[in-house]
Amino acid sequence: MAVSRAEAPTSEQAWLQLAQTFIQETLCPTDKEPNVQLTQLVIDCVKATWLSQGRNQGFTLPLSYSFVSVQDLRTHQHLPCCSHLSWSSSAYRAWAQEVGPNGTPLPRERLLLLGTLTDLSEDSEKECRNGSLYVRDNTGILGCELIDLDLSWLGHLFLFPSWSYLPPARWNSSGLGHVELWGAPVPVFPLTISPGPLIPIPVLYPESASRLLTLRKLRGMQRNLAGKLVRLSALVKSKKKAYFILCLGELSPVASQAANHVSIIVQVPAQLVWHRALWPGRAYVLTELRISKTRDHCSCVWMTSPASRLLLLKPECVQELELKLEGPLLEADRQPLPMPSNSQDRKGQTGLVRNSRLLSYSGMVTGLLNESAGLYELDGQLGLCLAYQQFHDLRRVMRPGVILELQDVHLLQSVGGGTRRPVLAPCLRGAVLLQGYSRQKPETQSSHQAHGASLYEQLVWERQLGLPLYLWAAKALEELACKLCPHVLRHRQFLQHSSPGNPSLGLQLLAPTLDLLAPPGSSMRDVYHEILGEPHHCPLRKYARLQTPYSFPTLATLKEEGQCRAWASFDPKALLPLPEAFYLLSCQLNHRLAWSWLSLLPSAFHPAQVLIGVLVASSRKGCLQLRDKSGSLPCLLLAKHSQPVTDPRLIGCLVRTERFQLIIERDVRSNFPSWKELSMPGFLQKQQARVYVQFFLTDALILSVPRSFLHSATLSTPPQTDPTCSEGPCIVQSRLFLLSHKEALMKRNFCVPPEVSSEVPKPTLSFQVSGIWLRGTQRKEGTGWGPPEPQGDEDKDQKVLLIFLGSSVRWFEFLHPGQIYRLIAPGPTTPVLFEKDGSSCISQRPLELAGCVSCLTVQDEWTLELECSQDIPDGLGTSKALPESSLTELLSGNFTDSLVSFSAEILSRTLCEPLLAPLWMKSGNTGAMRGCVKLTVALEPADCEFPPYLDVYIEDPHLPVSLGLLPGARVYFGQLEKRVSRSHNVYCCFRSSTYVQVLSFPPETTVSVPLPHIYLAELLQDSRAPFRATASCHIVSVFSLQLSWVCAHCTSICSQGRCTRQGPSCPTQTAVSQASIRVLVEDGTAEAVVTCRNHHVAAALGLCPNEWTSLLEFVHVPGRVALQFTGPGAQPECSAKIDELLTLFLQTLCTSPSVLRPIVLSFELERKPSRIVPLEPPRLQRFQCGELPLLTRVNPRLRLSCLSIQEVEHFSSLGVIASSC
DSSP states (O other): OOSOOOOOOSSHHHHHHHHHHHHHHHTSOTTSOOOHHHHHHHHHHHHHHHHTTSOOTTOSSOTTOEEEOHHHHHHHOOSOEEEETTOOHHHHHHHHHTTOTTSOBOOBOOEEEEEEEESOOSOGGGTOOSSOEEEEETTEEEEEEESSOOGGGTTOEEEESEEEEEOOOTTOTTOOOEEEEOSOOEESSOOOOOOOOSSOEEEBOHHHHHHHTTBSTTTTOEEEEEEEEEEEOOOEEOSSOEEEEEEEEOSSTTTOSGGGOEEEEEOOGGGTTHHHHOOTTOEEEEEEEEEEEOSSOSSEEEEEOTTOOEEEOOGGGEEEOOOOOOSOBSSSOOOOOOOOOSSOOTGGGSTTEEEOEEEEEEEEEEEEEETTTTEEEETTTEEEEOTTSOOHHHHTTOSTTOEEEEEEEEEEOOOBTTBOSOEEEEEEEEEEEEEEOOOBOOOOOOHHHHSOHHHHHHHHHTSOOOHHHHHHHHHHHHHHHHHHTTTTBOHHHHTOOOBTTBOOHHHHHHHHHHHHHSOSOOOOOOHHHHHHOSSOOOTTTEEEOBOOOOBOOOHHHHHHHHHHHHHHSOOHHHHSOHHHHTTOOHHHHHHHHSEEEEEEOGGGSSSOBOEEEEEEEOTTTSSEEEEETTEEEEEEEEEETTEEOOOGGGTTOEEEESOOEEEEEEEEEEOOOSGGGTTOGGGEEEEEEEEEEEEEGGGEEEEOOOGGGBOTTTOOSOOOOOSSOTTSOEEEEEEEEEEEEEOOOEEEOOOOOTTTOOSOOOOEEEEEEEEEEEEEEEEEETTEEOOOOOOSOTTSOEEEEEEEEGGGGGGGGGOOTTOEEEEEEEEEOOTTTTTOOTTOSSOHHHHHHHTOSEEEEOOTTOEEEEOOGGGSOTTOOOOOSOOOOOHHHHTSSOOSSOEEEEEEEEEEEEEEOOTTOOGGGGSSOGGGGGGEEEEEEEEOOTTOSSOOEEEEEEETTSOSOOTTOOTTOEEEEEEEEEEEOTTSBEEEEOOTTOEEEEEEOOOSSOOOOOOOBOOGGGGGGGGGSOSEEEEEEEEEEEEEEEEEEEETTTOOBEETTEEOOSSSOOSOOOEEEEEEEEEEEEOSSOEEEEEEETHHHHHHHTOOHHHHHHHHHHHTTTSEEEEEOOSTTOOOEESSOOOHHHHHHHHHHHTSTTTSSEEEEEEEESSOTTBOSOOOOOEEEEEEETTEEEEEEEOOOEEEEEEEEEESSOOOOOOOSSSOO
């Protein structure tokens, strides 16, 4: 037992002695002598109740029971309990078994509770009454609940034989528990029964009382009203007053119609307790009522006076008063207005608006859905929402097992918003009556259920949300609380009441959606009209089914869902179109599948997803992350287009965005032998996914979270040093610097002096920036910074190299060239704190070559701030434009400066072999492909209509690549190393000095832009020529044709389906076909040699699929056929002895009109735009025109690669192959 009390006495004498002491201290008036009579009456009352059970085992006194005071319960009883004096143990066990297997019965304590039943609160001097009920003794006062109150009990001393005590719940800010009185209390003093009136009470019945409201001259006169209680409103409490309204009807069921109902307002504080004594269906008499006109209601209404009384109606004690209604009327005789109908309004059916049904219902609470929001479960199948009433007193009683009677409650079906069950919701007009307490012990409340009651009230009473939207908002707040609290934010602050100076974080997260669906500024609820108005109108009367606007998944759920969708949509056949996949070797096919990506928008989910998390900076990976209770998710942020995130104050902010891209990068290791096995998942050896999000801050809601709101696990910055520094006075120093260049984040080796550590240094994740010190060191003075300390040579740029490693890596995403930052260092005063790092990891010689005066390692406890414009020194001209190399510098053979910078759009991203890989790694080893990433980018020069393409290679130690390097993204590359391949093509490679900044994300929707249609002569204009285009031309002749079957593993020729390689046999005997043809085309402006490969060869030869397949089957036996057409009329040169019929067919086909025909050719240049070898100049060529020789300049033939061939008009094949198409 939790109550601190003495051991149970073993004799009646000892028990009586303890009882007398308790009664004198707790129940007798403190300013009077001990009352022996009171003591004896209390003992007699206890004894009589104890003996009434009939199973007292020979004891005349309950020796096992101890007296308990109100103070003892409030101070020492921390667990719920119950006490039943008149019950035996077997009766309690039978009572407890009815709880069921899912609940825990209230534990029984043997306690005796006595006290005065009163409606006066603790402040009795002010006679404060608000309709609540209390038990009082000399030690204090305790709130209580009593199901059927008799008003004559108030102010009397009682013994409570059956009761339960509930300690204060976590949401209860008062910190006071309450008592539930199960049965009728036993009076210590006999109650005096008031005799009936000597003469009958003259009363008015509802019909006459309603008509009396229309007379002007009777206003202010007092009358007695009698009738049956047909409606009881909720007890409404405001800052100014509290009141409730009851409605009396005629005693006869036939006469009890809408016209014969009369409403009475009860607002006298001493009469508010009547609300606990009134029961619909019973007949009452209310005396000394007056007619009044309230400020909030235009019509006259009956109201109680301070002298009014509430009596049960006894026909023999009343007499109907007959009135002669004469005099001027306040208004014309009113026609009776119909009561609200249960049938739905026909007009409400237009669109999606529905009418709720008004009904009465009795049921048991079977679950607590969200206690703070007033959401419960009834009978396991209905929802109950009490939020549209003021249910503070009822809320402490609500738990599974409570039996309720709902009068005039609204039934709303199919409300949507994630709620699938019908919902009962009483408005202020209805009443929620308690019919039975719960036998269950209250469940332990989670933190999100213990807080937020005032916030939910704000949604109903200030934001005026309808029920469907309120249910969704309550569910969303619960999801957000479970998502963010307590490991990221604290429950109390997250769900606090929102005020102008102290907004609620939870409400701010919902505000964008609520403002759209329920704009603020709607009129407040008219309480009087809601209760008295006919026809009835309230926020629950009309509703529309809500389509769930958004959901707020945890980051772990979003990540898991993204991975599931990415792998569900991973289809090798879709990634490799079959016409192209037919001809791929095994290594090519697996390399093409090695990397792919998927972008998911919020609209791809149903309902749409909203991304919410606290922004943190990771010192382990050097990236930004969103964090919630479930985990973290890497993110890539841009302030807006082409503008990176630079303000470190974003760390710790709560971020909400409805527009984002969920990126899933898929890494696959496979060993598919050929395209035929693409549908067989057994060839997938390893699957990995990298998931992150990217969005613009302009599309997000950024909420600053006070540091006290954040959980310690969320704070990514290390704790500051103790201000009480042992080395000297502790101050905060800072210094401004202009960042000129940032290098790549990678693992580096740093030199450690032998005297510092004897261990072999390991590569450490780090980066370094170079910049210029601005001004001298400044010290913190109040809220600002003091004057800078003088420097030796202020006119000379003081270049500095800052090294970030360890925990300071977290600043990587915020540091960008062209910005001015303040480096802040707390700690003891050090004169040369920012001058030089004594344990520098960089030798002095590189610093001298770079022109840096010092190298400084940024400590873990140091912080960074983005400097405001007003704090920048005057006269400092800083350009935030990123330096870019010209197109001439990029595509020239001049290597005086091999580091180039440019902006470009990524066209493709593939995995390839390492640039310096040994030959044994290039023989089809898929593992070797993991060592290099190739980005094909389109440069963005200002003066070029068709941007040239360039290849950028990323190798270790720069892998894995940075977030956001995706096809379609615009990226700035700084200080890439320019190289030239053996084929004289310019390409670039990442180096440790490389700086990468994503300028824009891939577009959400891709629009295919058709290739430009040009003349071939336009390709001779070099810089102004497109890399890919379409031209209408004519095939003049065929230069060469090659058809072969090769081993998919080693590329050796396969004869009759067998690999001809000498040596160890290949692991798979799979052959794939290869084809190529070189044709000469012209369009009247220029000639071009076009190379077509694989499935484009069939289009060039004009063969349909069946004809092409049959042709390849003929080549299957020899394995390879190569024909060279050296000139017009010359015989083709064959590479092997093959069937003469096949040779004749190919010769005839290549010179037939079905091949030499007009076509629409889509192509790309064989010569890459990055090739630096100059074009071949025009040459002199002699032509014979009849007898006249002509000498003219002829441009060199263009060399093109076929992308597709389309027919100008339909040409059928020769049909020489027997199989039909």
